Amino acid sequence: MLEIRNVTKIYRPKKGVPVTALAGISLKFPDRGMVFILGKSGSGKSTLLNILGGLDQYDTGEVIIKGKSSRDFNQSDFDSYRNTYIGFIFQEYNILEEFTVGANIGLALNLQGREATSELINEILEQVDLAGYADRKPNELSIGQLQRVAIARALVKNPEIIMADEPTGALDSKTGKQVLDTLKKLSQTKLVIIVSHDREFAETYADRIIELADGKIISDVERYKVEAEKTKQGINVIDDNFLYIKKGYKLSVEDIEIINQYLEKANQDVIISIDNRTNEQIRRVAKIDEEGYRESFKQTDETKIITPQDANNFKLIRSKLPFFSSLKIGASGLRVKPVRLFFTILLSFIAFTLFGLADTMGSYNKINTSVRSFKDANIQNLSFTKHIYQYHEEWNTWLSYKTGLDNKDISFLKEKLAIDFKPVYNPSNYYMKIGNIAELENVRPDYYSQKVSGFVEFTKEELESLGFTIYGNMPTEFDQIAITSYHFEHYDVGGYRSPDGNIEIKSDVLNNYNDLLNKTIEILGEKYTITGIIDTKFDSNRYELLKTNTPTHDLNYYLKYLE
Known part of the structure; x- marks a missing residue:
């Protein structure tokens, strides 16, 4: 019926040393009989029972039920296995207090897909000597009766x-x-497996006793009967330790001789009792049955246990709890323990909130998030810079140093973001400034900063693909340059001063792009001729307040308003 082969179970706590609960155990169980599993706390007996019942998973080995291996079972299969073949009885009873005895039995019937009729419930209760208890509540029963209700439910x-x-x-x-x-x-018709620490009960009731220690089987014995040695005169000698005389038998002279011979073997006083109570106690302690056989234990012979090899007999019944029964169980919890339910809901809400927050933070990718934000904001072009962070021990702080990107950095960005990049060349590693602006008065450096990030090589087609417009011509020589419309605004406001220091074009005269074409400017001491001006569609009106010397408090108000 049931067999386990080389089953190992190891509990691996997050902290501490792994604990081996079962170490390669193999057992065969018969179709019927009572089997006790004994052992001290931590010996592995409860783990063994849980694995046999499908309540716990094993690490290695296999459990075979009616010739079917559970190695490939999923959780649903284990649930159905318990629902079909196993009746569980727990120390805590696990009786639903809000239901009557009959309703507890009926709920188990519903899980089997069967109708819970009064006749069927009473028939089950009669098997455990609880006929007529169907309408009682669990709080009206004794502890022993509660345990028998648990047996009836099983x-x-x-x-x-x-x-x-x-x-x-x-x-x-x-x-x-x-x-x-x-x-x-x-146990006369079923296999009953009991985990217990009570050896006296085991030796009294068990057909087989399995004892565990440190996850291993240290003893496996089965009950057998020692046949009495019968004499011709009607006296039975049991195991050379007891004389068994049937009620009403009269001793003959020959019987007395046998008794005398038996007494000669004794090295202490011998009591011959005719007291029924005393004899019953002797019979129970010595395990002598009414036929004069003495029961004892010997090593279990599993070769006599026949296990089925045909897995076709293995059938599963899927458990199904009716909706109204589920609703009643939930509602009873609300009615009986509302405070606990309130805190359970509250803590569950907090737990799920924290779980969602942790999951969000764990899956957060700042690079991907930034890219999606730029795309959602319809930002078409971005500039990237690279900084190196270095810890300064004397100042106890981190310092940031700007540096340039190399080809390896650009390849990395292209691979990770799938975006095309254009390198910006900056010979100084710092912001450069455009020169030859006559003067910038009554304007704020927040907008008119004169800064240039660097040089970029573009073709006219690449600029047009970005939606830019070039006025004039594209540079063709190393000492030629095209500036942006943003930088043109600096000259529009401050005018243009030629490299020899004379003002060539004043701000009120410089009105359009053509006025600046073919003029020479200096950047980092190098002279460049402006061949074109690129309109990048930059909307400078958004920063109008930053263009003039507006008082600081007005500017703060403006920024807050924009927020």
Whole structure:
């Protein structure tokens, strides 16, 4: 029915040393019987049960159910496996308090896709000696009765396997015995696997006991019966330690001789009892049944366990919870524990908000975001500069140094942004200034800065493709240059002064582009002849307030207004 092969499970905490819960365990389980899994805390017994029941995933190995390997199962398959073949019983019962006993059973029936009729619910409750308890609420039941309701709920699907995790852990010995009596009765037709720390219960009820330590099997024994040695006179000798005499038998002289021989072997006093209670205790402790057989344990022989090889018998039932049952469970939480629900919703909202924020920040790419922003703003042209940051230990700060981009930088930008680039040449690595402006008075340097970023090589076709217009001619010689309409504004306001220092064209005379063509200007001490002026469609009206010596407070007001 159920088999595991070389199963290993390792828990890997974020901090600390990995813990091996199961280390290459292999087991075969029969179709019926009661199997106890014993072990101290941390031995791996609960992990083993969870893996057998599909509640936890193993790292290596495989679990085989009715000849079908679970190696390729997804979470839905494990859910259906539990819904089809497994009945779980937990130490905490997990009974829904807002439902009656019958409704708890009925909900399990609904998950099986079956109708929860009163007859069927009562039939299930009769199996655990709770007939007539269907209309009671869980708070009206004893602890032992609650555990039996949990057993009844597990029986709804008529499972082939019942798995119980410490089912008697919270019960007193009397109530625990009642629960185990119920499970023992069920084990006659089903496989019952129990995780427990109670060795006495295991030795009393188990057909097989598996003991774990440090994730390994240290003991695996099964119950067997030692047949009594029968004498002709009617006295049975059991395991050379007990004499078993049937009720109503009268001893003969020969029987007395046998008893005397038996007594000679004793090295202490021997008590012969006819007290029923005492004899019952002796029978229970010595594990002697009514037929005179003594029960004991021997090493488990798994070769006698036949596991199916045909996986065609493996069928799954998909669980389905009716909508109104789901709604009722949710509504009951709102009614019974509104404060906890409020804080759960609040914390969930905060958690999802932080998750969204973290996801946004984690996926944020400043380069891609900047490019998208430029495109959305319909910015057609941009200039890039390169800065090197260096930490200054004496000043305890970072300093920025402007430097030029090389061919490698340009190739990198083209590859990452898929945008064409034109290099700007600047021999000085600093801003250059256009020369030969007569004077710039009553204007602000914020706009009329005279700055030039550098030199760019363009063809007329490239300029026109950018939507620019050139007035005059394109430069053809090294000492020729075309300036932009923005720089022309400097001469329009300040006039033009020839290289020999004489004012050749005053500002009020310089009215159009043609007045500046073929004039000579200086940049970084080199002389260039202006052959053309490029209209870049720059809208200077947006910066009108920056062109005059406006008082600072008016300028601040203007900037705030623009914001």
